[in-house]
Amino acid sequence: MKKGLLVSLSIATALSTASIATGVVTNTFWSPSVVQAAALGSVYVFDTKADVYNAPNGTITRSLPMGSGWQYFETQKDGSGTTWYRVGTSEWINDKQAVTSIQPGSVKAETGTVVVASTATVWTTPNLHKESPARTLPTGSNWKYFRTFKDSWGLTWYNVGGTEWVNSGEVTPSTQTDTGWYYPLTKGRGQFSAAQKFGWGRGSFHDGLDFGSYDFGSDRQIRAVHAGTVKFVGNPGIPELGNAIIVIHTYDGYDTIYQEFGVNMNDISVRVGQKVNAKQVIGYFDVGGWNGVATIDHLHFGVTKSDWRAAQSHAFSDDGTWIDPLSFLW
Incomplete structure (x- = not known):
């Protein structure tokens, strides 16, 4: 040669x-x-x-x-x-x-969305026999893809960003166009200490993700993380949640809860039954105010597949009721 x-x-x-x-x-x-x-x-x-x-x-x-x-x-x-x-x-x-496992001529630079039928494994190389998975995507979540190909076993692989791939054994094409899960902040990706993250820390279980005041831009806007319909706004009558919360039921079946950010309804800009898009402004961070529990210095964001009120009986419980928001916001 x-x-x-x-x-x-x-x-x-x-x-x-x-x-x-x-x-x-x-x-x-x-x-x-x-x-x-x-x-x-x-x-x-x-x-x-x-x-x-x-x-x-x-x-x-x-x-x-x-x-x-x-x-x-x-x-x-x-x-x-x-x-x-x-x-x-x-x-x-x-x-x-x-x-070696690609069907010739099947690689395409195309975009679309897929929905996770059950928990989907993310691979950094689109080869089931190559390596351990990188992470998983939650059931029912939708993801935009950028490239596809078929392997020699008949699976279609979807590139959902960077070096991340999922396959048709666990996802299916979706007609949903607004699939993003975004940070609710003007400044974008948050800065998280161990105490702000979901999971065990300092001897207790934290059932959501806290966005501190440092993470907000000067306009203090809170944006919808994901598209859906407003399910509840206002004072829930549950002291631990504060005087003003927003609950949005996403189109793919999650209740998303925004809490501890506001003093009263003046800090909320949406109403029950209203459909909202991802990144739409839904409220305002009232830093320094009193939310009924403490002086406001963060937004607590939670995600559950259960009804949000029923999920309150599982607050601070590591029993699968609450889902790590970073598994969506990655």
Whole structure:
């Protein structure tokens, strides 16, 4: 093989089945035709590109396009568990950007949404046999995707952001267009101490996520984290929740509770029955005021699949009633 020559199996290279069968391949990126040694198999680029290295973990020399397929002639696994494929003389790509299990021609740069049928596993590489999962997505949640492909087992993989992939064994296409779960803050992503996070800390269980006053912009606006219908506003008559709360029932079946942020109804800008979009202003953070429990210095945000009033009997309980908001807001 001439140095720098790759054998492409992609539609983009327009190679014929007959030419591959005879071992003579005309490559439209590089020429002339050459006779190849027996290949071990084919590897396909699922990422936006695949970097080509002069050796495993070596220097990047160029890149290969998304969706293209390449014969490989040798494999190596490095100390981190990454598998490398030699696709040419001193030319290697790895399984963080290409895998062997893709149906040729199925990689597409397309967008849409999927809904989680049951808990969905997120993989950083779209290969069930490659690695441990990165995290999970909650039942019923909707996620926008940016790329897709089908693997050799018939699963469709959806890229839901960065290096995160889910598959059609656990998600299905959704018609919902407003799928985002956003931070309720003008400044965006919050700053969280251990005491503000969901879960066990300082000897007790915290059933929500606290956004401190530092995290709010100067306008003090509180925005809907997710789209849905307003279920309750005002004083719930439950002392622990404060004088002013907002409950929004999301279109995918969650009760989301905003509490401890306001003094009274003057700090709430939505009404019961109103449909709200994600990122719509629903109230105002009344820092320094008295919420009926304490001086206001944060917004407490909770998520549950149960009815929000029924869930109050499980407050501060680690029994699955309350869900970590960061599993949505990630």
